[in-house]
Amino acid sequence: MSADCVIGVDLGGTKVLAGVLDEEMNVHNRVYRPVHGLPQGELIDTIVGAVEEVREAAGREISAAGFGIPCLIDQRTGVAKMAVNLPIRDMPFRDVMAERLGLPVHVDNDANMAALAEFRAGAAQGVTDAVVLTIGTGIGGGLILGGQLYRGSIGAGAELGHMVIDRDGPRCQGNCPNHGCLEVLASGTALAREGARIAAERPGSLLGRALADGRTVNGALVTELAHDGDQAAIDTLALIGRNLGVGIANYLNIFNPDVVVIGGGVIAAGELLMGPARDEATSRALPTMAEHARIVTASFGPEAGMVGAGALALDELRKVG
């Protein structure tokens, strides 16, 4: 009698990452493939190829596969409604993958999967109510409410980056028609934009000189220079952290969570981002909410989506079993 193994797959705008998860959520046999710019047919072939390679390398029976994809999903049908960075629109992703792989397939939003990873084995383990924000180019959100992943009535919910915190703020990104969303004020994209603005305003700073030297001002550069002690870079992170903190305050009041988990590339900035975020959130939230909740960084890094997708497949197996 062998324990169940599953495959977890994280599909991003530029890559697919697949791996085998055993029942203790240990990851084996990782495979990574670029997918940037592929048309739909080749994209699907590449994903199937990556999963098949992982499956062969595993050398034992695989019971199911879970997918995290950067897309609104209608959970009633498994149809991927709309993706900002991939040629997927109104596509029956779950059924297509199940047919191609000959496996039970479960699919969910990549940010929901990151939240599930934190809930099953990371920073939100052991709690009942958690808000998970994954901050990269955009801001993805996942909700654990009453001990379960919350997906909204048709499974498209928890778009936590698309909450207005400044109704007259800048136009949001991609397919979002809104203004002043958390995503446009506290994402990695916002960090790069504000970094470039502050660099131009303060040419004597390390950040300003980097800009003058023709370096691309992005989140990684701002974070590096802030860790080197550059005040302009530190101020940029604090500005983004405070914006993030406004959003966290809202989520504290709305959900009264046990924990707010911040993940994604920006957490490389550590306390230079998290300190101002925490200060702003606790000064704005209702005291009962602020006193109860922890505001922490994620346990999982770039593999959060894959681990969560595997956790989804394991959860579904247990339901059936």
Added chain:
Amino acid sequence: MSADCVIGVDLGGTKVLAGVLDEEMNVHNRVYRPVHGLPQGELIDTIVGAVEEVREAAGREISAAGFGIPCLIDQRTGVAKMAVNLPIRDMPFRDVMAERLGLPVHVDNDANMAALAEFRAGAAQGVTDAVVLTIGTGIGGGLILGGQLYRGSIGAGAELGHMVIDRDGPRCQGNCPNHGCLEVLASGTALAREGARIAAERPGSLLGRALADGRTVNGALVTELAHDGDQAAIDTLALIGRNLGVGIANYLNIFNPDVVVIGGGVIAAGELLMGPARDEATSRALPTMAEHARIVTASFGPEAGMVGAGALALDELRKVG
């Protein structure tokens, strides 16, 4: 064999309203008592007196009582943590009432109770996911998620009026330390404030003349003059409606609900408020969310809290039974 009857009690800042609910949620034997300005001891005596009067008038056995109170509740202990408008703070409300009444007592936030009333017998009946905003002096919120009332990890959640939509906006009300919350921009208080401002700016309007005549500009006056066709009053309602719409857009993106229900005194303005709110919400929300959700007015008026408190008591009886 007689069906279960319960007592529902709605406690507000100025009055207590109690009534008997039968299993079909019909209301009988209403009792209304003013409580404005009473110190804690007299307040509790007045509530107990109102419930006892209803109980006697009912003339049949009462199985339990439910209370909606304008307070953060710690559901683990039944302790009322903090009320803005009543002399209640860190008080074991559930246990005190159970002892005084000799009945099983259930207690929850008044806005949660209004949401439960809409879910069991009103505008949110038959759905799984609903956001209910009750707009009066402040804005109360209730969430039905996955077919259940959601209360947050310790039961203090769903403070939906305290979501920032303008991070640099005006200071919020009462005990809220925040700025630019939905409550300070779209409540009845905001309607009165903006009405007075617009009246001063447009002295030739009916609204302006009412102000000059020494009338108090409040939500009821603005609504009355708007229904009379006064453009200044209509514009005031549209302004508040658009602010409300920004908040609704956020809740559409966060929850992907089936329905957003707007209740409270302001809905007397009807489409003059709801039209602009709906337009703003659907222009800002992600299309998948906006297409799925209805945005409607509440079925219950001033009795929503009492009906919901009775529904809570009935729900709890069924759990035990």
